[in-house]
Amino acid sequence: MSWPEPQQVALWLQALFEAAVARAQPERVLAAHLPEPPRGRTVVIGAGKAAAAMAQAVEAAWPRAAPLSGVVVTRYDHTPPRPADLLARIRVLEAAHPVPDEAGMVASGELLAAVRGLSADDLVLCLMSGGASSLLTLPAEGLSLADKQRINRQLLRSGAPIDEMNVVRKHLSRIKGGRLAMACAPARVLTLAISDVPGDDPAVIGSGPTVPDPSSCTEALGVIRRHAIDLPPEVLRALETGTLETPKPGAAHWARVETRIIATPWQSLEAAAERARAMGLEAHILGDGIEGESRDIGRMHAAIARSVAQRGQPFRSPCVLLSGGETTVTVRATAPGKVLGRGGRAGEFCLGLAQALGGAPGIWGLAADTDGIDGLDDNAGAWVGPDTLVRGTALGLRIDDHLDRHDAHGYFAALGDLVVTGPTFTNVNDFRAVLVLSSG
Numbered sequence: 001m002s003w004p005e006p007q008q009v010a011l012w013l014q015a016l017f018e019a020a021v022a023r024a025q026p027e028r029v030l031a032a033h034l035p036e037p038p039r040g041r042t043v044v045i046g047a048g049k050a051a052a053a054m055a056q057a058v059e060a061a062w063p064r065a066a067p068l069s070g071v072v073v074t075r076y077d078h079t080p081p082r083p084a085d086l087l088a089r090i091r092v093l094e095a096a097h098p099v100p101d102e103a104g105m106v107a108s109g110e111l112l113a114a115v116r117g118l119s120a121d122d123l124v125l126c127l128m129s130g131g132a133s134s135l136l137t138l139p140a141e142g143l144s145l146a147d148k149q150r151i152n153r154q155l156l157r158s159g160a161p162i163d164e165m166n167v168v169r170k171h172l173s174r175i176k177g178g179r180l181a182m183a184c185a186p187a188r189v190l191t192l193a194i195s196d197v198p199g200d201d202p203a204v205i206g207s208g209p210t211v212p213d214p215s216s217c218t219e220a221l222g223v224i225r226r227h228a229i230d231l232p233p234e235v236l237r238a239l240e241t242g243t244l245e246t247p248k249p250g251a252a253h254w255a256r257v258e259t260r261i262i263a264t265p266w267q268s269l270e271a272a273a274e275r276a277r278a279m280g281l282e283a284h285i286l287g288d289g290i291e292g293e294s295r296d297i298g299r300m301h302a303a304i305a306r307s308v309a310q311r312g313q314p315f316r317s318p319c320v321l322l323s324g325g326e327t328t329v330t331v332r333a334t335a336p337g338k339v340l341g342r343g344g345r346a347g348e349f350c351l352g353l354a355q356a357l358g359g360a361p362g363i364w365g366l367a368a369d370t371d372g373i374d375g376l377d378d379n380a381g382a383w384v385g386p387d388t389l390v391r392g393t394a395l396g397l398r399i400d401d402h403l404d405r406h407d408a409h410g411y412f413a414a415l416g417d418l419v420v421t422g423p424t425f426t427n428v429n430d431f432r433a434v435l436v437l438s439s440g
Contacts, residue, residue: 003362003437006385012279013366013383014419016272016320016433021370023271024194024263024426026050030057033192033262037066038123043187044070044090045111045180046127047135048206049097049371050194052079053425054127055090071114072127073107073135078371078423097134098376099152104137105145108175111136115180118187120256126180126189130196130371130427132206133166138174140244142234148172151229158227159330161291162197166207168229170246171220171239173207177246180209181257191259196370196429198289198325200266202259212254213246220244264288265324265428268370272322272433281435282319290325294345295403297327298352298367301434305363309438317362321434329375331406341407344375345430346419348408350382353434355399359389362438368419371427374409381419381431382412391415 003009022028044058051072060083062068070090075097082088095104115124139148151172155165170177181189189210197204203211217239224231224239231239238244265288273283286304290297301321308315315321327345343351346367353365368374368381392399395414402411412418 006387009364009385009435010383013364013433013435016275017366017368017419017431019275020268020272020428020431021424021426023268024370024428026054026057026194026426027060029262030054030192031061033260034058034061035123035190037063038121038188040119040121040123041067041069042123042125043114043118044068044072044125044127045114046072047111047132048129048194049075049078049131049423049427050129050425051127052092054129054192055092056080056082056086058125058127059086059089071110073104073111075131075135078425080425095135097131098156099149100134100137100145102145104135108136108138111180112175112183115184115187118184120186122187124184124187124189126191126210128191128206129194130205130429132209133169133176136173136175136206136209140172140174140235140238142232142238143172147232151231154229155227157331158229159293159328160223160227161328162326163204164223166204167215168220168223169207170213170215171217171244172235176207176209177213178208178211179247181211182247182251182253185253186256189257192262193259194263194426194428195261195265196326196427198291200261200264202261210257211259212249215246217242217245263426263428268428268431269322269324272431276320282315284315284319284321286321286323288324290323290327292327294327294329294348295352298349299356301365301432302353302356305357305434305436306360308436309360309362317436317438319436321436323432324428324430326429329406341402341405341410342377343406343408344369344377346374346381347412348406349432350384351399351403351408351411354384354388355403357384359386361386363434363436365432365434366419367430367432370424370429370431372421372424377409378420379409379418380421382408383417383419388415388417
């Protein structure tokens with residue numbers, strides 16, 4: 001059987017990714033969820049990789065004559081060009097992600113200052129999206145910024161799933177875990193959130209700054225001990241005694257607090273599936289909450305794709321397998337003399353996928369982060385084809401070595417197979433597409 005040119009397949013896969021990202025753009029989904037202006041003031045606050053784009057969408061849709069002010073914080077370089085007809089009534093600040101910095105602390109303080117002194121006639125619009133946990137940085141008593149940075153790095157390298165990381169972050173913060181909503185009282189609070197977490201739980205998105213926290217100090221301690229996270233002794237004692245407990249359901253002000261999820265990973269996967277069907281391909285969504293080690297999830301996808309290609313089970317080819325969720329990369333100690341490489345979850349998935357496919361004909365794959373940034377690098381992800389290993393070997397690359405060093409960026413950059421989009425100004429987490437054209 002003759003296969004399409006690799007460039008053509010790359011364009012097909014890229015089109016599916018673009019459809020997923022387009023479905024979650026704030027300018028497309030936000031305006032329908034805006035309430036009528038209140039009798040009093042409307043104050044906009046927010047954080048996340050989509051915060052600036054969400055703020056612009058609010059400004060574009062909000063009545064010009066109605067009062068509107070506020071401040072949001074987003075990741076560096078994640079502010080889209082401002083349309084010329086907007087009045088810039090909402091200030092946009094930028095800070096570091098995924099490891100917080102001083103700018104994040106300043107921005108968090110400004111968000112809290114913006115909601116002080118409000119009345120019951122006022123409305124707070126809180127715009128939340130993935131990345132807010134790192135961008136909203138106000139350490140608990142006894143913690144310095146340096147402590148928070150060190151703890152964040154440990155969590156990121158531990159392989160802990162996002163919900164566990166956020167349990168810790170909530171209890172070590174003065175703004176997360178419902179505390180921001182309490183600071184807005186007695187004003188009404190409406191949170192509009194773009195979900196980047198499996199299950200779309202508002203208490204997990206951005207560590208739930210405007211959502212009552214169902215987790216406890218005891219659970220946070222469990223995560224810390226399970227993953228050997230180092231805390232200052234006084235903070236450890238504060239967790240043990242419950243001093244750092246977060247606001248729980250039941251407080252009267254929660255009756256004036258509402259959250260609406262305006263974009264989800266599942267909706268974006270559905271949009272990609274629709275695009276695939278328009279291209280004449282059957283599309284199957286494996287799930288939007290797949291978690292686990294990135295390389296292992298890549299191997300799992302390879303096993304399903306091989307079964308489709310060889311046996312026509314559980315689906316018949318040609319088809320595309322779609323999935324989302326948030327995988328993890330547990331950074332392991334390397335052998336003496338080996339240096340850790342560069343790469344994120346999507347790239348490591350692609351390494352595992354390519355290794356397990358072993359050059360199987362007729363199978364291609366793409367994995368990318370929908371925010372356009374895979375980990376700390378300048379690419380969104382990478383793509384894999386039947387010739388990935390052959391071309392890598394010809395360049396002297398050993399895929400096992402790149403997996404050992406978590407160096408997906410180095411491997412796929414050498415092949416010219418990185419997916420580079422720049423910031424997309426939204427975030428519905430990981431996107432994966434495996435195209436199977438061969439038939440058993």
